Amino acid sequence: MDMTDGFADEGRELCDAIQACWPEAHVSRSALGETTWSLAPDTLLSVARILQADSRFSFEQLMDVTAVDYLAYGKEDWVTEMATATGFSRARGEGHQDPAVRPRLDGRFEVVYHLLSVSRNERLRLKVFLPPEGPPLVPSLTGIWASADWFEREVFDLFGILFDGHPDLRRILTDYGFIGHPFRKDFPLSGEVEVRYDPESGRVVYEPVSITPRTLVPRVIRNDARYPSTGPGKKEPSHD
């Protein structure tokens, strides 16, 4: 795809500029030319302020804020062996989660920001990994980018991550009076409650769900021969 070709140099200048400004910064460029910077929650606010205002970066737009829950990362329903260029192996047994494949062993949530610089035509992804202890709390960026308002409300609603300094941190997408944070990996796909109209009491009532959760397609991670270097796929095929 020409997008990957065109991205050979994409972001290199940006990486250098960040390294020059913050020598400690943990910046990386993926093979696709996407620049990612992982940083701690306490440095986020000062970094974001400079990224927005400084003419070396001038990220005028915050395009997206989201979160990732790493609780079930690398977890499979079935253990499989490999896939080669010509065939597939059979599943061997019950799945498990390899703890080594998680990007960070401590903590669970990561807040992801996508920045866009219109004047410099550049994108940057900021990732803030929340520490395991204490409440899930990151500083709010509403003071720097106005668009952060609803994006942060959505992350709060769906993941239960708190944004310190947000002027109006209410739920946004879920129902009035909703309990729980539905996009966490330990929240069931079918939800906790269902609603129906009850003719006896003459109103809508909430009840525990009657759906039994089931897996239609098992989740499998194959050691695909075409991608030798991929993370969790690196597990050795054993022949027991």
Next chain:
Amino acid sequence: MTDIQSYTMNFGPQHPAAHGVLRLVLEMDGEVIRKVDPHIGLLHRATEKLAESKPFNQSIGYMDRLDYVSMMANEHAYVLAIERLLGIEIPVRARYIRVLFDELTRITNHLLWLGSHALDIGAMSVFLYAFREREDIMDMYEAVSGARLHATYYRPGGVHADLPDRMPQHGPSRWRSKREQAERNRNRAGSLIDFIRDFTKRLPGRVDEFENLLTDNRIWKQRTVGIGVVSPERALQLGFSGPMLRGSGVAWDLRRTRPYEVYPDLEFEIPVGRAGDCYDRYLVRIEEMRQSNRIVSQCLDWLVAHPGPVILDDYKIAPPPRTVMKHDMEALIHHFKLFTEGYTVPAGETYAAVEHPKGEFGIYLVSDGANKPYRLKIRAAGFAHLAALDEMARGHMIPDLVAIIGTQDIVFGEIDR
């Protein structure tokens, strides 16, 4: 002397001008809006969570249902994200077909936007004319994918099928004479390409007709000029994209600035507004229809001259053709595995964005190497636009609020996801 007190008013969610299921809690000072608090989420289906529970290909259909008036543009961002993680290169013909349908989708989106926006402000006839043209694009969708709305046509590796050689025709009907039937089938005698070509010749004249009705219309200008003004600085602050950003005078279009597919090889211009009001955004979208029409005819010229494959020849990702499966055991196994288990995507993350008719539509995809996405985040343009409704509507009156909702071109399928 009596004081006029401010009061709270509820708008929607069943209001015809609320474009679906928007509920607004308005704080009014007489006729003047002091504060708008949109309550969204009435159409929240947790698409992102559903996608985590399914193999990659089974979620393409969900993408159609996000912004349900520009279906294929949504699919595009999703398949681009998968393709980038897989590191695959798709056939050139498939890229042209994707661009062709992206631009047809842009036209159909803007037609629906124009019709409903004008209807909200009180111009009934534009709605009827806009839907007449839109119907032809629905027929193109149907010819190529079998569905008028939810196409599921783009696949990782290309598109599902090549453009058909024969355009489906209207059958006999007891409500229409033979002559009327023949007239309706006049431009359907040839292939789909001929049908689209006929459409591209007709469209500029039809856009002129819309402009005749609106552009210099005194009532239309009274309702849109100077309404919902957003400065370029605020537009950037508020995360605007697409026509909302260009209407404020920021020349930013992903098709030019961060080109994908074959946009670098095509000729088109990016219209930019000046005042940042509803009228300028109207002009921008009208001109975008004309430019999309140009792109469509360029794609048609290329597609006629360059036959070829439209999907990757890799049975791990794209299903093998039926004829091959009849005699090749490996192909049959691949077909079975592809439709039961799907393919695994190498671990990693990517953000793929396309210039959707409404703005930047992005997919942030995190894979842990499994056959299902680990996390899928949909960046919908309308979400950021609606968030700015409060700022845009303050100080205006309720009829202006309706004009601002219309100019934002919001669709709740993508905002609530």
